[in-house]
Amino acid sequence: MSNLRILVATKRVVDYAVKIRVNAAGSAVETANVKHSMNPFDEIGTEQAIQIKEALVKAKTGTAEVIVVSCGPAKSQETLRTALAMGADRAIHVESDEELQPLAVAKLLKAIVEKEKPDMVILGKQAIDDDSNQTGQMLAGLLNWPQATFASKVELGDKLMTVTREVDGGVETVKAPLPAILTTDLRLNVPRYASLPNIMKAKKKPLAKFTVADLGVDIKPRLQTLKIAEPPKRQGGKLVESVDDLVDKLKNEAKVL
Amino acid sequence: MASLITLAARRAPVRLGRAVSSVSSQVRNFASTPLDHDQKELQSLARTFADNEFAPKMQEWDENQHFPADVLRKGAELGFGGLYTREDVGGSGLGRLETSIIFEALSTGCVSTTAYISIHNMCAWMIDSYGSEEQRQKYLPKLTSMEHFASYCLTEPGAGSDAAGLSTTAVKKGSHYVLNGSKAFISGGGSSDVYVIMARTGGSGPKGISCFIVEKGFKGLSFGKKENKLGWNSQETRAVIMEDCEVPVENLVGGEGQGFSIAMKGLNGGRVNIGSCSLGAAQASLEAALEHVKVRKQFNQPLAHFQNTQFKLADMATSLLSSRLMIRQAATMLDQNHPSVASYCAMAKLHATDECFKICDDSLQLHGGYGYLKDYKVNVYLRDSRVHRILEGTNEVMRMVASRALLAE
Numbered sequence: 141m142s143n144l145r146i147l148v149a150t151k152r153v154v155d156y157a158v159k160i161r162v163n164a165a166g167s168a169v170e171t172a173n174v175k176h177s178m179n180p181f182d183e184i185g186t187e188q189a190i191q192i193k194e195a196l197v198k199a200k201t202g203t204a205e206v207i208v209v210s211c212g213p214a215k216s217q218e219t220l221r222t223a224l225a226m227g228a229d230r231a232i233h234v235e236s237d238e239e240l241q242p243l244a245v246a247k248l249l250k251a252i253v254e255k256e257k258p259d260m261v262i263l264g265k266q267a268i269d270d271d272s273n274q275t276g277q278m279l280a281g282l283l284n285w286p287q288a289t290f291a292s293k294v295e296l297g298d299k300l301m302t303v304t305r306e307v308d309g310g311v312e313t314v315k316a317p318l319p320a321i322l323t324t325d326l327r328l329n330v331p332r333y334a335s336l337p338n339i340m341k342a343k344k345k346p347l348a349k350f351t352v353a354d355l356g357v358d359i360k361p362r363l364q365t366l367k368i369a370e371p372p373k374r375q376g377g378k379l380v381e382s383v384d385d386l387v388d389k390l391k392n393e394a395k396v397l
Numbered sequence: 398m399a400s401l402i403t404l405a406a407r408r409a410p411v412r413l414g415r416a417v418s419s420v421s422s423q424v425r426n427f428a429s430t431p432l433d434h435d436q437k438e439l440q441s442l443a444r445t446f447a448d449n450e451f452a453p454k455m456q457e458w459d460e461n462q463h464f465p466a467d468v469l470r471k472g473a474e475l476g477f478g479g480l481y482t483r484e485d486v487g488g489s490g491l492g493r494l495e496t497s498i499i500f501e502a503l504s505t506g507c508v509s510t511t512a513y514i515s516i517h518n519m520c521a522w523m524i525d526s527y528g529s530e531e532q533r534q535k536y537l538p539k540l541t542s543m544e545h546f547a548s549y550c551l552t553e554p555g556a557g558s559d560a561a562g563l564s565t566t567a568v569k570k571g572s573h574y575v576l577n578g579s580k581a582f583i584s585g586g587g588s589s590d591v592y593v594i595m596a597r598t599g600g601s602g603p604k605g606i607s608c609f610i611v612e613k614g615f616k617g618l619s620f621g622k623k624e625n626k627l628g629w630n631s632q633e634t635r636a637v638i639m640e641d642c643e644v645p646v647e648n649l650v651g652g653e654g655q656g657f658s659i660a661m662k663g664l665n666g667g668r669v670n671i672g673s674c675s676l677g678a679a680q681a682s683l684e685a686a687l688e689h690v691k692v693r694k695q696f697n698q699p700l701a702h703f704q705n706t707q708f709k710l711a712d713m714a715t716s717l718l719s720s721r722l723m724i725r726q727a728a729t730m731l732d733q734n735h736p737s738v739a740s741y742c743a744m745a746k747l748h749a750t751d752e753c754f755k756i757c758d759d760s761l762q763l764h765g766g767y768g769y770l771k772d773y774k775v776n777v778y779l780r781d782s783r784v785h786r787i788l789e790g791t792n793e794v795m796r797m798v799a800s801r802a803l804l805a806e
Contacts, residue, residue: 175426221438339438
């Protein structure tokens with residue numbers, strides 16, 4: 141009988157469909173009054189954890205407890221409730237209004253891992269706001285756990301996971317003993333819709349809260365954003381007379397050769 | 398390829414060239430204030446489902462007159478098959494306000510399909526509220542899952558607005574009632590498995606009418622030709638014909654003579670539901686108009702710069718807001734079992750269906766010639782929402798209901 145405990149990390153980000161703008165101060169992307177939702181790769185992570193649980197229950201070989209965690213301001217609870225509505229069992233909110241960079245999040249998650257002792261931590265490969273692609277890898281480093289990133293397929297064996305990864309050169313299969321870190325890629329699964337009854341039931345599922353101080357973690361940012369700007373407005377195209385003309389323009393105007 | 402695009406649209410970690418909608422999130426969300434958190438979650442689920450499952454197919458379903466049973470069942474898995482039906486039979490146990498919010502959001506994707514869902518829900522509710530325990534357990538689990546589809550049968554060729562003048566008879570003969578007559582314009586007629594039919598067991602007028610559950614396979618039940626309609630094309634509409642149709646006595650819902658009252662109570666909610674579908678059509682039409690006027694240029698500027706355009710959009714939004722508030726209030730009154738609920742439902746349905754049709758029409762006008770092409774969606778919202786002024790009680794009947802309440806002593 142295997143009873144797994146799976147920790148899923150989620151982040152509340154600006155919704156993928158929003159047309160983003162730089163704020164008036166020019167210091168960051170405008171997030172006030174803008175639609176937010178769960179990071180799409182984290183939706184995939186939540187779905188994967190629930191699928192693992194359902195597979196174990198269906199095969200009658202055990203079960204899994206799916207715990208979803210998010211680090212961020214009070215509104216991060218919306219993201220947690222969405223995950224609970226999909227089928228996660230309980231939620232943990234690490235509340236902070238400060239800027240949390242990947243290293244800080246990895247340290248906070250390490251503290252949660254030490255409390256909860258999960259067999260697996262599933263994260264999205266990157267968040268669509270900063271595209272860092274760091275938190276999962278840093279967490280593995282801090283915990284000294286094996287990691288399989290950009291997963292497009294996961295199979296669980298006896299205290300072991302076999303993961304197919306999408307890498308630049310193609311597809312790679314790795315085996316890692318549990319406990320381990322997994323980061324999700326697009327083709328791993330298609331997240332389910334939360335059902336109406338589950339949305340109503342999600343309210344009653346446990347949601348624990350911690351502050352950064354409770355976990356004793358230094359979250360001071362190590363990186364400073366110097367400038368943020370919108371990409372230059374699209375210029376009209378130019379017609380060229382000859383190939384030489386084209387090569388000249390690519391070299392001297394566009395500077396891509 | 399199409400499935401990859403669907404995946405990407407479903408979660409799009411990569412920006413798809415340009416944002417899916419340039420309409421500000423404030424406009425998409427102004428249907429959300431002032432809902433509480435749970436209501437916003439329900440609305441968000443319904444809108445996402447509509448965006449992903451209905452919207453891409455709406456025009457194809459309309460063009461091909463296709464009834465999307467598979468997509469309906471997918472929605473039923475999420476709880477759309479019995480929104481305000483009790484949970485022990487697979488319903489979602491939600492209130493009428495939550496239901497209205499959900500139907501409005503679903504309608505932005507496809508009005509016709511959502512309107513069918515609302516009719517199905519109304520039938521399920523009637524069995525849930527007035528049926529015996531045996532009837533509930535026998536019929537509702539398959540209805541809430543949409544393994545079976547339901548149709549509501551009141552209107553006849555000779556009895557539309559004068560519904561109480563219906564002439565389908567039900568004569569008790571031993572263990573069965575024998576039904577004779579025909580019903581007209583039945584949504585889902587022919588494709589549904591369960592028919593909730595009002596027939597006359599007693600004398601003339603409303604007090605002689607009873608309500609029956611009739612199954613598709615019952616002896617003597619047949620259907621007319623599929624009607625060819627201006628809109629609501631993702632639903633099949635047929636006459637339902639009873640020729641010595643035998644219905645077991647256990648299928649009487651409530652008591653003899655209770656049928657008209659059951660039908661009318663069903664319609665109060667049905668009016669809020671249909672009004673909600675009109676709201677969704679208007680919301681989607683407004684969003685489409687907003688996108689178009691930012692992009693379309695004449696006289697060297699976007700249409701959005703002209704005051705006429707701006708004023709027209711403001712009028713559309715104001716009208717949508719008033720319609721929405723009336724519908725949501727009527728829904729709340731249903732939840733509270735308010736004594737005047739019938740006239741409020743009537744006024745809300747009257748106002749919302751009239752105003753929202755105009756909003757769809759205005760949106761088509763703002764699209765100019767393009768609005769008249771079926772390549773653009775706005776014509777579907779217009780055609781689908783036109784019938785909302787007619788069914789569930791014509792808007793003229795709504796005036797009868799409202800004025801009766803006003804003039805009552």
